[in-house]
Amino acid sequence: MxxxxxxxxxxxxxxxxxxxxxxxxxxxxxxxxxxxxxxxxxxxxxxxxxxxxxxxxxxxxxxxxxxxxxxxxxxxxxxxxxxxxxxxxxxxxxxxFSAVQQQAQAAIATSLGRDYLQAIPPALTAKMRPQPLVIADIWSGISIPNVRVDRAIPVANPDGIQLSMNIYRPLSVGKHPAIVSIYGGAWQRGTPDSDDTFNRYMAAQGYVVWAIDYRHAPTYHFPAQLEDVRSALMYVKQQAGEYETNLDRVAIIGRSAGSQLAMLAAYQDPPFPLRAVIDYYGPVNLTAGYENIPTPDPIESRATLRSFLGGTPQTVPALYRQASPINTVKPGLPVSLLIYGGKDRIVEAKYGRNLAQQLRSQGNRVVFIELPWADHAFDAVFSGMSNQLALYYTERFLAWALISVDS
Missing domain, CATH: 1.20.58 (Methane Monooxygenase Hydroxylase; Chain G, domain 1)
Structure with a gap:
């Protein structure tokens, strides 16, 4: 035995x-x-x-x-x-982790000011993540209080495709700052439910979160997706009062393909002023992304871009330029937070870094954070190391941009 x-x-x-x-x-x-x-x-x-x-x-x-x-x-x-x-x-x-957290802290302090936290109401600071990393939360999960959720609200019906949105609100009734959230998925998949955990988390922090929808490739090519985002922003503008939204304090966030759409919408005369843009690992220069594919290339980047834009940079060059957020940079843009994974081979971090440099060169405020160990869609593990750090700075960035006494 x-x-x-x-x-x-x-x-x-x-x-x-x-x-x-x-x-x-x-x-x-x-x-x-x-x-x-x-x-x-x-x-x-x-x-x-x-x-x-x-x-x-x-x-x-x-x-x-x-x-x-x-x-x-x-x-x-x-x-x-x-x-x-x-x-x-x-x-x-x-x-x-410690060195990366220090770099992130320096980046946000350089852009927003070393005393940026002092402008945030203490009651809100108390609700935020206490540390950039809480090891126990990796297993126990990040606690999310109850919020109000209205799902599948019909918004538009372009070409017979029903587009809807989810709206997440705090339990407290009143006018709140807001976040427009756009899901990723290579422009081919996803729903307003895709980032449900993040949206509920931010609603519990005191924001109204509008999770919007758009038509998908390859059936619909760009700029159909951007048109749908603008239609959704118009709906936000029209229904802000009904859903307790302070239209003067709105930010937009996207992930991957959703970030590309969020940046284009925010940087090109949105239906109402947006105070901040948050880009999680979004495509920035689609022409460069096609011509310099990453190694390895797990999603077949060129096929994905052809599906989205209906051709190559040689056959539809104007669409590639129009769909690239880096080509829309100009002075006077909303403050931007860019977070990229250093191990990402779908959207490499160098593109986010280039966008940050371009924004700064035009006099815009921007915070760039790179997580060297993180891959694309790192926040899919909501309580993981990368998302804990990203969430820590995202909620402080949003509070400064939308709620702080100086904003």
Missing amino acids: KKVLAIGGIWLIGLLLLVGLFLSIWIILPAPIFSLLPFSVGAPEISPGLLILNGLVTVAIAIGFWLRGFRYPKLFCGTLCLSGLALVLSASPLLQ
């Missing part, structure tokens, strides 16, 4: 070693194909858990060989090296 238990323990430790190593490799390895993207996105976000797993496996290996008198030194060294590699990989995001 002891022999059976010992063999079972060895197999269990071996299995845990392989699982921990396999998942930890995706912390640094970008996904080569779309089906592997969940590993590349998720592994960095749960890396503290992987660090614990790999640490326990390393200790178990050492104890196991010690109990056997180190009779198989080559096997011991081999397994210990593998577990050590997994341990180092899983520790890397945490080892980088």
Whole structure:
């Protein structure tokens, strides 16, 4: 029986070693194909858990060989090296976190002012995330109080396609600042429910969140999507009073494809003034994105762009220019927050950095934050490391832009 238990323990430790190593490799390895993207996105976000797993496996290996008198030194060294590699990989995001958080803090202080938090009402500050990272929340989740939600509100019916929106409101009745939220999905998929957790979180912070919809490629090519976003903004303008929205204090946020639409809508004479733009890993220069595809290329970027724009930069160059937010930069734009993942091979961080430089050169305020371990759609793991840091600065940025005593 002891022999059976010992063999079972060895197999269990071996299995845990392989699982921990396999998942930890995706912390640094970008996904080569779309089906592997969940590993590349998720592994960095749960890396503290992987660090614990790999640490326990390393200790178990050492104890196991010690109990056997180190009779198989080559096997011991081999397994210990593998577990050590997994341990180092899983520790890397945490080892980088402090420096990245300091860089993010410096970026926001440089743009908004070192005393920007003093302009935010203390009652609102008390509701925000207390730290950029709370390890326990990775497992327990981020708590979200109850909010009021109106779903599937019909907005428009272009070409027979029913477009709707969800509206998320705080429990307290009154006029609130607002956020217009645009989902991503390569312009081909998604609904107003797509970012439900984030939208409920922000509503609990005191915002009215308008989660809008748009027609999808390849059935509809650009600029149909932008036209739908502008129609949704017109609806916000018309219905602001009914849904307790202070139209003088509105920001717009998008993710990936939704960010591209959000920036275009905000930077090109929206139906009413927008105070702030938040871009999570959005495409910035579609011509450059087509001509310089990333390596690896998990979503087949050129096919995605052809589906969206109906051709290549050679066949429809004007549409590529028109759809690129970097070509719309001018003085006097709303303050912008840009957050990109350094491991992203769908929209590389360099494009966000270039947009930030272009905005600054035109005298605009912009905050650029790069998370070196994060992949595209990092916030899909809502309580993960990357989204905790992004959320920490997003809610402070929004409070400064929409609620602060100086805004």
